[in-house]
Amino acid sequence: DAKTTQPNSMESNEEEPVHLPCNHSTISGTDYIHWYRQLPSQGPEYVIHGLTSNVNNRMASLAIAEDRKSSTLILHRATLRDAAVYYCILRDWRYGNKLVFGAGTILRVKS
Amino acid sequence: DTAVSQTPKYLVTQMGNDKSIKCEQNLGHDTMYWYKQDSKKFLKIMFSYNNKELIINETVPNRFSPKSPDKAHLNLHINSLELGDSAVYFCASSQGTLTNTGELFFGEGSRLTVL
Numbered sequence A: 001d002a003k004t005t006q007p008n009s010m011e012s013n014e015e016e017p018v019h020l021p022c023n024h025s026t027i028s029g030t031d032y033i034h035w036y037r038q039l040p041s042q043g044p045e046y047v048i049h050g051l052t053s054n055v056n057n058r059m060a061s062l063a064i065a066e067d068r069k070s071s072t073l074i075l076h077r078a079t080l081r082d083a084a085v086y087y088c089i090l091r092d093w094r095y096g097n098k099l100v101f102g103a104g105t106i107l108r109v110k111s
Numbered sequence B: 001d002t003a004v005s006q007t008p009k010y011l012v013t014q015m016g017n018d019k020s021i022k023c024e025q026n027l028g029h030d031t032m033y034w035y036k037q038d039s040k041k042f043l044k045i046m047f048s049y050n051n052k053e054l055i056i057n058e059t060v061p062n063r064f065s066p067k068s069p070d071k072a073h074l075n076l077h078i079n080s081l082e083l084g085d086s087a088v089y090f091c092a093s094s095q096g097t098l099t100n101t102g103e104l105f106f107g108e109g110s111r112l113t114v115l
Helices: none
Strands: A009-013 A018-023 A031-038 A045-050 A061-064 A070-075 A084-092 A105-110 B004-007 B010-013 B019-025 B031-037 B043-050 B053-057 B064-070 B073-078 B087-094 B110-114
Touching: A009 A018, A018 A084, A018 A105, A031 A061, A045 A061, A045 A070, A070 A084, B004 B087, B010 B019, B019 B031, B019 B087, B019 B110, B031 B073, B043 B064, B043 B073, B073 B087
Parallel strands: A009 A105, B010 B110
Antiparallel strands: A018 A070, A031 A045, A031 A084, A061 A070, A084 A105, B004 B019, B019 B073, B031 B043, B031 B087, B043 B053, B064 B073, B087 B110
């Protein structure tokens, strides 16, 4: 499984944008980039995913570098409810449904 | 109405006992999973079933036996519980392969404590 590298933790102020980086220098052409988050005492929750192009949805935006060796999850206005562990995951579409979670980034949001 | 529900939420038991965790999804999905999150917070996939057929079976002791009576249910039975089995177990589901939507729906977890 290709690896991702994320900062252990980040801090943000409420109402400000947050950029969560992820490095995946060994990404292959068949890897999708997935982001999940896990709020305290809850199960993981899907945030967004993409392959090559930038993606937007109601929760966040995903910016993918042109060489695909890194990506950034963007929360446009952080709220206290966004405090969670954010996981950047590579999934090889050839191997179906297997998501391999790493350590993730703990995001703290200050009011 | 909870999409992926697990019971029980908490389970405290003695070493050597046998226990089961049940999972049900009302999303109409055809693929279900079990993940384990240990004390270091790493989430690891254990099993995946598609339409009641086992499609992913990671290196899990054979004391763990998943059972899928129908595509809406995936139960996890654990025999001869050990201290190292203490963890939070998450059930999840998806519609078809993740290539379509990329989205797994997780339950709230079942915290198992083995004494």
